[in-house]
Amino acid sequence: MKLSKPSWKKLSKKTGIAVLGFIVLFFILHLIFPLPDKIEYSTIITDDKGEVIHAFLTGNEQWRMKTELEEISPLLRKTIVQKEDKYFYRHFGINPIAVGRAFVMNVFTGRRTSGASTITMQVAKALEPKKRNIGNKLIEMFRALQLELKYSKDEILQLYLNLVPYGGNIEGVKSASILYFGKNPDHLSLAEITALSIIPNRPSSLVIGKHNDEIVKQRNKWLNRFAEEKVFTKKEIEDALAEPLTAKRGVVPKLAPHLAYKLKQSGGPIIKTNLQLNTQYKTEKLVQDYVRTLRLSKIRNAAVIIIDNETHKVITYVGSGDFSDTTDGGQVNGAAAVRQPGSTLKPLLYALCFDEGLLTPKKMMNDVPVNYAGYAPENYDKIFNGPVSVEYALEHSLNIPSVKALNMLGKDKMIQQLSSIGFKQIQAKQKGLGLSLILGGCGATLEQLTGMYSCFATEGSYYRPLYVQHDAVSKPQRILSADASYMVTDILSRINRPDFPLHWDATAHLPKIAWKTGTSYGRRDAWSIGYNKKYTVGVWVGNFSGEGNAELSGAHTATPLLFRIFNTLDYDADRAWFTPPKELEQRKICSETGLPPSAHCTNHVLDYFIPGISSTQTCNNFEEIAVSADEKMSYCKTCEPETGFKRKGYKLIAPEVQNWMQGNGLAVELIPPHNSNCEKIFASGAPQIKSPVNGTEYLISKKNPEPLQLVCETGNDVSRVYWYINNQFYKTTDPGSKQFFLPTEGNIKISCTDDKGRNRDIKIVVKYVDL
Incomplete structure (x- = not known):
């Protein structure tokens, strides 16, 4: 029966109203019942190349690793779409033809022979699992339309690949790829992809590792179908059919566990670190083996951080000797633990003093007993050395000169610089810190100290260490001049030092490095931090219990591990070394004071100085004194006689140095006592x-x-x-x-x-x- 024109218009109008009503109804329901697309993914940690090195279960104990869009290779996309929904990119979430076909077949056969589920509908079902019936199928269709409205086709395919079940607690192609084949999904072969694609239909009866023969049979069935449909070339199908399936369920990688747990707190399903897997492997093995040799001495743990000085990326992070060792606190993160830094802050202090013009490398300081309002520091070996140069004091890590240097600089300046580069404990306790700060009387972590030392490798500019790839390189923070940084590096790179480890015989190929050791009070922490142009390596050795050990020291416990790491990291490297900055100059100085020489100075040596900054005060340790003929009495200008006296030159020695020399049986020529009959009133020089x-x-x-x-x-x-x-x-x-x-x-x-x-x-x- 043919419809009249008015009837056709009437039908078209009704149809239009119905379609409009459907659209309005859809958006009303869309607002009332929003899409339940909040998905909890397993947190995964990757290395610098994107390989998974650590992963964590979801809250409901599932392995559900997120596959990124770039990990969906063309081969993976093509295979899955061809098998699951070849019209995926042509429909709007529902395939009307497939729905009609399924309806007819289900009616005439009396059973469900075809579900007509598109990839989008399968995503909807995975997001909101329900029993299989017509009502729930309609809900799936509604959700599919919501998905198509919100996401692109590639994003919907990504959701499918992230939610598809693979049996047990494995969900998503990435989890399956990692656990069964030990690689990321974009590295899967055609045979592997096809094998994985059939498991979601029968996840309990097709388990890789248990039913491999049946899986291969089903896989080949689909490969032959692909061949018939000319989806892939004949050679690709032949190679896939010939590929054996020997896979079985493996374990998720658990590398760099301390950094993984640390970064997991920041959230996000994928945390891309800057770790270099090969270097991480080697360092973990070195640390584990080294700690094993120390156990006989009751020293049970170590931690290591390596920074690439060119990129400022943390490429290795080892928090303990063995994360699985529960007896010795292996799960404690020694790299992030707050410990006493010992003498490790001294290089920064001396560099700051260089920049303030207070010191130069060969400036002499008095290593004799001192007392600052009740604080009387001592050297590590309880020995005082008398007058020593700054470079000698730093090479030998003497305590007295460093305390004097901090007193000269002012502890507030030191605290300010440390606070500005992330030393949070020092910043929080700055009011309670005194001069003991420079001897380790504060808290610091290996992370902080290694970051601080890296600034010496970048000419005094501090860059925040980068742990994850999305962190942007921070603007350089100038904390030292290039001149001061070089002077410290020049001192710390000398090998004829007392803190060179005993019995170390593996230096033939050791790359040139600058390094500093530290030992905390009570021998609880041993530190050794070294650097060259390419790397900065920080090492801590000790016990997480805080137990002291008489054999623990930075020089002989931590430095051997530092050297082994550099030998492995930069073996026999002919790498360029630091060169003096153009502004840095050398000058002659008096070897006895480290100051520019006066006329009386006879022993001259060269010393670095910063023009316009370093002090220009000349040597002042010599004075001609009027003395009696027998040299038993001295005269001032007030009481100097007309005759019967002579002039003699004397070295001016500070009283505390005189006492030290006399106490150590050293000959010291003192200025004779002053004329007792002198009427001059001494207003200064009181005891x-x-x-x-x-x-x-x-x-x-x-x-x-x-x-x-x-x-x-x-x-x-x-x-x-x-x-x-x-x-x-x-x-x-x-x-x-x-x-x-x-x-x-x-x-x-x-x-x-x-x-x-x-x-x-x-x-x-x-x-x-x-x-």
Whole structure:
């Protein structure tokens, strides 16, 4: 029956209204029932080439690794689409022809012989699993339309590949590819892709490793079908049919576990690190083997970080000797643990002093006992060395000169620089830090220290170490001049040092490096951090329990591992070394003071200096003094006689150095005592009372009271000093001798007067307590 024109218009109008109503209804339902497309993926960690090196289960114990769009190779896309939904790129989520065919077949056969599910509908079902019936199929179609509205075809295919089940707790082609074939999905062959594609239809009865023969039979069936449809070339099909299937379920890689757990906290399904897998493997093996040799000495752990100085990427991260070792805390991350840094901060301190013009490498400092308001640091070996150069002090890691250098610089400047490059513990506790900061009296991590040392390899510019690929290279932060950085590197690259490890005989091919060691108080932490132009390597060795060990030291425990790593990392490398910056110059200096020479200086050496920054003060350790003919008395200009005297040159030696020399039996020529009949009033040069410390409160045990020590320093023209307690004479002694007295409780005034009448007073408070 033929419709009239009005009837056709009426039908078209009704159809249009119906379609419009359907669209309106769809969008209403779309708003009421949003797409449930929030998917929890397994967190995976990759190396710098995108290979999976670590992965974590989802919250419901599933392996569901996200396949990125670029990992869907043309071969994978072509195979899956051809097998599952060859019209995928032509329909809108629902294939009407397939739906009609399925309806007819299901009606006439009385059973479900065809589901007509498109790839999009399979994604909908995976997102919202339901029982298989007509009502739920309609819901799948609705969800499929929502998916097509929200995502591109490639993104829908990506969702399918991420959600498709492969039996057990394996979901997604990437999880299956990693667990069964040990590679990423974009590296799968045609045979492997086809084998995987048939498993989702029968995930419980087709298990790779158990039913490989049946899987091969089904795989070949599909390959032959592909051949009939000319999807692939004859050669591609022949190669795929001939490929054996020997795969079985493996394990997910668990490399770099400490970094993996650290980065997992940042979230995201895929975390792309900068780790170089080969270097990571080698270093993990070196650390594990090395720690095994230390166990006999009850030293049980180590951590290592390697930074590529050219890219600023962290290419190796080892947090412990063995992550699986539960007996010795193998899961503790030693690279991120806050420990005492020992002497590792000294290079930065001296470099800052170079930049402030306070020191140069050959400037002399006095390594003798000092006392800063009660703080009396000592050297590692309890020995004092007298006058030493800065470079000697750094090479030998002497404590006294470094404390003096920090006092000269000001601890606030040091704290400010460390805080600016990520030393969070120092920043948080800056108010409570004193001069002991430079000897390790603060907290630091191997991550922080290795990052700090890398700035010496980049001419004093600090770049934040990059752990993941999406991190942009930070703007360089200038913390040192290139001149200061080079001077420190020049000192730290010398091998004739006391901290060169004993019995180390593998230096023939060791690349040239600069390095510094450190040992924390109580021998709880051993550090060795080295660098060349290409790499910075940080090593920590110790026990996570904090247990000290008499055999633990940076030089002999950590440095051998550092050298082994450099031997492996940069073996026999003929790499260019650092060159002096153009602005850095050399000058002659007096070898006795490290200052530009005066007329009296006879021993000259060359020293680096920064023009316009380094001090230009000339050597001032020599003075001609008027003395009596027998050289037993000296005169000042006020009391200098007209005749009967002569002039003699004397080296000016600081009082504390005089005391050290005399205490060590060294000959020292002192300026004779001043003319006792001189009427000049000495307004300066009064004795310096070193003990007790002025303004200090002393607690003394009532049961076992211990006396306080009286110590002073005087000029070399003093032969006697007089001690007074609360204005009452106590004792007269030689300037260098040490006396003791037992004080009374309360406020006490202590006075010291020299034989020239110069006086110094201090006040202390004494309390007797039950200790």
